Amino acid sequence: MYVPSDDTFLLADCIREYSGRSALEIGVGSGVLLNLLEKNFANVAGSDIDLRALEHCRGRSGAMLACCDAASAFAGWFDLIVSNPPYLPDDEVTDATVHGGPAGIETTIHFIQSALPLLARGGTMLLVVSSLADSSALDQLVIEKKMHKKVVKEKRLFYETLSVIELSA
Ligand SMILES: C[S@@+](CC[C@H](N)C(=O)[O-])C[C@H]1O[C@@H](n2cnc3c(N)ncnc32)[C@H](O)[C@@H]1O
Secondary structure: OOOOOHHHHHHHHHHOOOOEEEEEEEOOOOOHHHHHHHHHEEEEEEEEOOHHHHHHHEOOEOOEEEEOOOOOOOOOOEEEEEEOOOOEOOOOOOOOOOEOOOOOOHHHHHHHHHHHHHEEEEEEEEEEEEOOOOOHHHHHHHHHOOOEEEEEEEEEOOOOEEEEEEEEO
């Protein structure tokens, strides 16, 4: 299970600024972000592909949890969808908590495509993106789907720059 790190805490700082009726987190890990969402949203849901992560969250969170790929188990609309996806480039996804595909961005794109049909009108997606990943395919998707992209927070570490981007339709 992913141990909360700089990327988790950067996204946490952003999540605190949002409130609404319903929120979804894709890739909940230890559940620290779920707990934050529960403070500002009436209905919170979360997914992870790792059953052990969900077992860890059960009892620590009142969110509706599903062990599934991305947002595939969910229907309806969410005002906020968040994810700190695996983003390290690697030809093989040997560790699904950190490896995001050959360019590092493939899993992020998969999460966005899975989540987009669930985004409420006026809703927002918040995602962690790393400078270690090649984000050109993400920029292409933003253009294709006619989404708006904004960097809401950035943190420079000595080996990478982490950004939280906001996507809206
Ligand atoms: C970088 S960790 C983030 C965990 C936690 N949200 C945090 O910020 O500390 C990415 C999480 O995504 C999950 N994950 C990877 N592939 C997934 C998929 N296809 N569908 C759902 N969750 C996935 C991993 O198991 C892991 O818990």
